[in-house]
Amino acid sequence: MPFKPETTYNAELKVWTIIAEQISDSESTVLTREELHLNSMRVASYMRSLGLLQSDIVGITARNTTHISAVIYGCFFNGIPFHSLNMAFEEATIEKLFNITKPRLVFCDGDEYEKVKAATKNLNAKIVTMRNHPIGSIRIDEVLATPIEENFEPLRLEQGNDQTLAILCSSGTTNIPKAVTIPNSRMILFATLHLTTADVQYAHSTLDWFSGFLTTVSSGVYSTKRIISDNPFDPASFLRIVEEHKVTWVLLSPLHLALTANCPEFEKANLLSIRTFLYGGARCSLEAQHKIRNRLQHDCMSLMYGLTELGMISMNLNFDQKPNSCGRPANGSKIKIMAENGDLLGPNEIGEICVNNGRHWAGYYGNPEETQNVLDSEQWFYTGDLGYLDDDCFLYVVDRKKEMLKYQSYKYFPNEIEEVIAQMPDVVDVCVFGVWDPMGSDKATAAVVKKYGSQLQAQDIVDHVQKNIKIMNKHLHGGAIIVDQLKHSPNGKVNRKATKEYCLKLLESNGYVESN
Template sequence: MEFKQENYYNSEERIWYGKPERTYFSKDQSIGEIIFREMKRHPKLIAQISDTENTILTRQELLLNSMRVASFMRKMGMVQTDIVGIIARNTTHMFAVAYGCFFNGIAFHSLNISYEESTIGKLFDITKPRLIFCDGDDYQKVKAATAHQNVMIVTMRNHHKDSISIDEVLAATVEDDFKPARLEQGINQTLAILCSSGTTGTPKAVTINNSHKIFNYCPLTTDDVQYTHSTLDWVTGLLTTVTSGVYSTTRVIADNPFDPARLLRAIEKYQITWLLQPPSQIAMIANCKEFDEANLQSIRCYMYGGGRTSIESQNSIRSRLQTDCMNMAYGFTELGTMVCMNDNFDQKPNSAGHVVEGFKLKILNEQNETLGPNEVGEICVNNGQHWSGYYGNPEETMKIKDSEGWFHSGDLGYVDDDGYLYVIERKKDMLKYQNIMYYPNEIEQIISQMPDVADVCVFGVWNQFNGDEAAAAVVKKPGSQIHAQDVVDFVQRHTDAKYKQLNGGAVIVDELVRSANGKTNRLGTKAYFLDIKDRN
């Protein structure tokens, strides 16, 4: 599978353009309508295989289950302005829930299973879902987080005695003339809502519309077997759910914590052709003991993005692929798809690649002036389409997308003379641990509760397996006997979120590194922390 991206650079505008967007389906068709039609066209093909639950569904079976979920919602009296909540793993019937929402034109708001009760409460307070699908494992947490709301909860597995089970939903009667609903707002209508944290730690709900750009980035056929471990709260999980429905592929799923050895076995067992991963999983695969004996010959498209990974890990995997099909991608949740893809690893190994079709890109300096090739600034992207913004948060929406339709990514980078984008670092403070986004100030607020702490700075220390491991530099109050391990232990006791632990450690310092204006210099403090660690 080849992604031959081409750029056009307008030197007067200082803007890089991708190729014109291709059209595969009628532009006014919703994603739900397209998937419904395509599933009817290929009823006997295998739609889904669960490697962990040992289930197989044909497209006909998955279509019927999806219609049953949609019918259940219709009988509840749900309308297109309602929201469905999702906080669940990739279990057998999870994608019938997603397609059922698509068929009804009802957006789902999907959260990560690792979120704390307080975070779940904040996020669902934004969208106020009428119906929530979750695993029985998380029922009590979700129930407590939404106790003040009038919400029905359906469990997907390990059913709680007080919940409705997915089996009851799948018993719903489907009318003979069932059809997907026409969207009241056309393709500008919200398809799904994913999560993104704000710089203050306040969660934001990112709307994704029914744009065909979601699936135009990747040519797939009925011969393809797709896999991503991402759940529906990740844009990669949403992309895979949409593309497998649109292109009638076979999708392999699993509901276990990521296990590199198990995935390697699955690749050979199911002859997976299409793989989409975050960088941390690449490192885990390349460094697991089973890798040397693994058979990756079936893969013809290996995509990864969402952070950085070592060249050594990438080269290890590339050496085992039958064709040169490993592509780094760059994008962000607000766009709902990929922006750039690198199809030339050998010459541009650290690049995010060329701008994909239907997008344009520019680089801005601090004065909002457009920069030319090889000049570092903020990466800005325009997809030429409507965006409903952050749900219920117009103020933050205006900060990321300007009046001319440009998304300001918060990432620093440059484009070289050949039109290849290089991402240097995040302008924002956002960090990612095992692909869960978090902000340093969330952990700083916890540490600041310690009576012996005078000041604190939290930052990410990169680990090829986990991504950004939180670490802290702490200034203790005079006369205090606090130690670094006390800080680590305190954070562990005050949050049950693994990604918010001080996985990178802590140090006690006399003072934090500060900028000329007196503000804490996070990068300078991090450098000081690393120097202390190296000397010890």
């Protein structure tokens, strides 16, 4: 990898300096490998002119625009980690997160300039805008006009492979996101080992998602062609991009996969160029997976289980045999299932998923207490996810530990009900949450997004659950509600808490009656 301390400009780095070809579908720009390489060295030279050291942090809150990859590669050339935030974060969240890492230089879109400026007012940070440049900002064009340092070479990493490569954000579905350090490790590339220079990559994720980060790194390492877009995800646009650019490698969230499988344009879409289709980060209905899979020329769809903290943990390469599984542990990763009392559980017993991948992890930046809460003395990471390993060592994820609910003292998980609802042909997305009642029970309630034009009714969902789940405690005692969309965290995961709050307000304001 290019980040190794022994890497040199004239030897190992020769492949890396090719970097990637990049096409922006939304901005209609094309950068050759040479142009992107030169731009990356200009950004690196600009950072050096400011006196930035490897102990400094570069802040990023930006979309997938033309020159953002050069910013990332420029950071890599200098051994300077970047801290990437989602552009949808509110000013208060940006302020809290950047006050942890204290970036001296921040790259953002002009659309977010005023918000970022206000959030970093106490940091005295320089702000570079990537597009839509407001008065007072430094334009990315000015940075790219920086002369490349004479005899430019990437810098050696002062801490070797233990040095932090990047800082991303945790999902933040229950609280303010944590600043997650990403180490300089070849294991980052595990899901991309079969890429070649002939591949065309597409992932809609921005750099604050691990998937966006992975795609940016792998496209540079393997010198692929990468297609980017800064527009909100649109399934019709995605299908057009795949056909127009003959995309071979795709990484999507389950939400985007479901939207694609259920959009009107899907029936006529040409997906024959795809030879690797990866997805992960949440659950996805089997129906949507089958629909996509049946249109691919190759058996190349793989569900991944991973963590921002540790990267990819497992991948399911046996969809036909284990369609609901996240697969076996990846090379170098170990998984164990632990009971609440600390006992090690056996096959098919549900407990907390714990992972050890044998590599250094610096923890949550500036938060040693939270790091100690998830990492034990033997470097086992306690994920907070509940799941089990079957007799063949295939991993199944059940739910988040904090989201376990009770109805009349009977424990149940929202995902158990969501899986049943997701089997309904007219359901695009679903979120089940518990509504507390005075009798001490969490009454399961479902928020459902239905297909466009569908006549699906809330009572149909209640009846379907009652028919297909024999245990009365798991029925929708709180009823169901049809909504236009669920609430998602900036990284695309369903935010159960926010969806619940949104639906309860709808129920109250519109006079919905619970179905019991």
